Amino acid sequence: MKATRLDELLDRYIDERLTPAEKSELEAALIASARARETFWTRMHFEGVLEEAVDSQRIAQWMAAADRPAHPAVAPHAGEVGGLGGLWLRWTRLMSDHPVLTALGAAAVAVFAFFATRETKPGPVVERTSNGVAVLASTWNVRWAAAQSPLAGGAVLSPGRIKIAAGVLSIEFYNGARMTLEGPADIELVRVDEVICHAGKLRVHVPHVARTFRVLTDRLDVLDLGTEFGLNASPDAPTEVHVFDGKVAWVERGRPAATATQEELVAGQAIRMNPAGPARMAAQPDGFVSGGVLERRLQEQRQERLRAWSEASRHIGEDARVVLHFDFVRDPALPRTLRNRAARTGPALDGVIVGSDWAEGRWPGKDALEFKQPGDRVRVIVPGEFDALTYVAWLRVQAVERMFTSIFLTDGFEPGEPHWQFFAGQIRLGIGDGAARERNRFLSPRVWVGPEGVDYTTENFRFDASLDRWIQLAVVMDTPRRDVSHYVDGRRVARDEMVLAQPLRIGDAELGNWGLPATIDPQPIRNFHGTMDEFTIYRTALSPDEIRTLFEEQRPFPAAPEVARAP
């Protein structure tokens, strides 16, 4: 049967209008020809994807309308949606017996934005919500307690427990109060102006805009009235409160209400809750790390890291295996050039900056480039053919705005050309092989896990502050060993076998974007949104140990030192 006739019959099959004679004709073709059966599945695959898109949108609409009477603006085709609603209800009821599947509901709400946003009458506006009460401002040598998942600076903190084994962290509450906490510590955020201290040493600064701040311990209820004070709660010693500025009111807890009286402490005063009763003494401000002291320690640490990095970076430039090394140190004489510091290849491989502005990198004083607009990019030409390649990048993702986000892509996708990018929350390396399109594509496990069930495969996702930190990404392509490995922060997260008959090539390529439009036709937008401050290409396959070492040399903060457990 001719391909056009088969297409015609399949269209009629899809539209449910085959005559009995046409149905027999189609069936005969499908029985007779494997090629026809393949065409059948290709067509049906496409139909399935189209319908899946529609399903998602309809279900999203239905979900949005679920607690309101059907309204034409939400359900343009009332009869149809009602029917679907019925099906969906049965489905959800079935799913409610299967907890894992309830997530299908969530997955199905993949909003296929194009048609969904075309509604002329506005639908309900569903805003994302956050129950945050504070922000983790900074951390210094923090070692997280075993039960605590590590938090990054800038993270929004919701009510709940925070436990550290060592180090110092600083928390800024939404009401304006600022707290430094020294480990080992175990605290519980309650509200924007209240915290429970189970153990630990903390210092709270309460500016006048914050009005009040309350700290509860086993023994005490301390109410700060716009001042600065310290509190030391340890299971092994009596709890102490020291007032450095202003006034604090406190009440002993665990006593009958009638006998508990509110007392006050003013600047320079302190109390210790001895078993026999509270004892007054002089405040000792040096015993508590203040915000200023923490900031100074952090500055020293950053300067030390920057110095160590500069040293390590110079060695990378001298390494004969390095084809390209962008250290992102701005050359005042050539402000729109990204200098290649690899001695072996030199200025020929300098990058040209388009659109992007200079920004601050991993440390104050370290340059970076900010990629934001669809036009922002760095263009470079890397000649040659390679048996193996290793890419190492330091970047900070500020937003994931679409399914594909470029890291480093060749302009074309010819055999041997790698495309390194984010794809739906995963890191993806694709290598052109001129044939099977799915074969040489290698995905990391999902690295972005959003809060509140954010689904990175959809476009309803715009910004997630928890992404916003410096990470090291690396990918190793080793054709002799047929090996591709993805690394995140010095650790291998995925390894795959590649099947490639030709050497690797880069040629014309871009950092943070993809390709020159060949014509005036619209191009897919894939620009990176964030900052990048180091990018290196090796002509060999780096070992896991080498990548780990690079990470240790280049990481923004040192690993928290192993400290001896307090006796």
Add this chain to the structure above:
Amino acid sequence: MLTSPTTTEPAPLPAAALVEKLFLTHAGAIKGSIRALLRDRSLVEDVLQETFLTVSAKAGSFQPGTNFVAWACTIARFKVLETIRQRAKLESSLSFEVIEALAGTTPIEEGRETTLSHLESCLRELGDRARRVIDLRYFQAQSPEEIGRGLSLTVESVYVALARSRRTLRLCVAGKMHQSA
């Protein structure tokens, strides 16, 4: 939040949880394979649910590491055959013999996410009229008769426009698949 590498390699799930998770991940592909064989929309959701129940019940017989979608689609195919058998009046459905023959050719299951993303850009690129037809038929679920009335077209021209629009979309998506990594 960036998960630590230890959490990206979770401990093996128990069989039931594993197949449910896989079913969830691949529900679109499984539903697509049912829809391919069963054009009557009202039955597809039922068959999908039946398939899920059977897949859960047989979770123990699924071998982790083997092709889950193929396994689930086989179960789905039996459910389709069962449904057709129960409803003798389903004249529009393909014969058992054809369904069995089709089972020999593996359905395409890869690249659904990619196809979906390309499809979106292709919908944007579609001419106004073609996009209108796709919108009315697929997204607003209007019958060709309704579309014809709304656009002052004969039903036959609606079918022709639909077939053309689908073809344009298919070629556009195929082109993008070819370009991209």
